[in-house]
Amino acid sequence: MTEDYARWYVDVVRKADLADYTTIKGCMVIKPYGYALWENLRDALDRRIKATGHLNAYFPLFVPESLLKMEASHVEGFAPEVAWVTQAGQEPLEERLAIRPTSEAIIGSVYAKWVQSYRDLPLLINQWANVVRWEKRTRLFLRTSEFLWQEGHTCHRTYEEAQEETLRMLEVYREFVETELAIPVIPGVKTASERFAGAMETYCIEALMNDCQALQAGTSHNLGQNFAKVFGIKFLDVDNTEKFVWQTSWGVSTRLVGGIVMVHGDDFGLKLPPRVAPYQAVVVPITFGEATKPMVLEAAGKVVDSLRGAGVRTHFDNRDNLKPGFKFNEWELKGAPLRVEVGPKDIEKKQAVVARRIDRRKDFVPLDDLPKAVPTRLDEIQTEMLEAARRFVRANTHRVQSYEEFKQVIEEKKGFIEAGWDGTPESEAQVKDDTKATIRCIPLQGGEPDGLIDLVSGKPAKHKVLFARAY
């Protein structure tokens, strides 16, 4: 893992059966095990999106060129990575169709028809979809040409309401990622240079991978009235005057799966947080010859039933052609949080061996206690994983006294660096040129200048910001 991190990452993703390359450049196939992980993650987030009043809908994959072009900075931001459909059958199209890199444009044009009155607001809609961004450089899950995500698109009566929504969804993301994925994140604001193309303000949650590089785990944008004015999303307000709506958009993607791999993984492979793991417990029968085999399989089967009865996602690994040791290694590689071994000796003592993936510790649990003990342990593991990741972030967040020290820390330790910033694009760009580190965000908590100075310009800092090298 430490020798060649990129290699480790790709190996884990492929050997754990999450995803594989295809014949199409930059695209991946998400395999059943990886897709099950995504589904669990997706469902957990979908519940939260609905609980905050949003409804799901589906908009077209294609965006006519004329629509995409309407918001100038938006098209400028996405132009280099848009894939186009220019022909249908044998006929060239009259107008090129972009395959959506994001849906602000197509949704904006639809919202213009839907919104007439202040009574139509707020409009709170989310879409689960695929998008295409033709990136030059791709990485499984972290940056693929096509990826899956959710994108929320909302309209509000006032700026304040839109801002409230932007921050509400950022908080939904923070809580979701920390609770379900056990990934600690720093919520913050992006600087102008890192802002979403067409947004007024972009908020984000930033995570730290275990190679000490940062990963943007989710974004929430206050779009202001930029798209409303372009697409004509207007409403008649209580005072009988016509106004443009205030919009937000927010999204997280299959990139989060890559985040799980890189935050929790180790040299044995994947470690999955119990709340989203496809299998929370894997039952491995230990059979010795034909004499005891039926008895062991029956006992193990009962364990499976009792765990499922207790609401645990349980897999029964009763493959006959593989030895237990092989299965142990395989399920550790695939990150199953708990392994339950049932063998002849265990049955005699009415117990099972329970092994935790996070520290590979084993102990004995009476068979009758399993339905209670396993869910409890899964909760403990979830908590321990988040705590361990928090400790890691804390241990790898640095403060520096000088630019020289900054450069040294970025080069040798990486991680987050808290430092002052004078708010100018010039010093931000200088740091990037010199060190490849970018301002990940101005943290929502603790972004005050605190009397710091900008490390490049030496001027008084406007904000305390978080620097890191990022994926």
Next chain:
RNA sequence: CGGGGUGUAGCGCAGCUGGCUAGCGCACCUGCUUUGGGAGCAGGGAGUCGCCGGUUCGAGUCCGGCCACCCCGACCA
């Protein structure tokens, strides 16, 4: 888009200065013995050597061209 690398069985690879019927490990199939941390033996199936062209008695191997993918950078969720 620049730099590097790789295309030979499902996967990972070897195959030298051209030479016989293209090989190894894993996986797969059959059988027996095994099974508490990656099983052993025996037998077996599986290949348009990325594609096109050239040189040659003869090309996986040499030459030219093309294509694809991966890795490293700049651009990005």
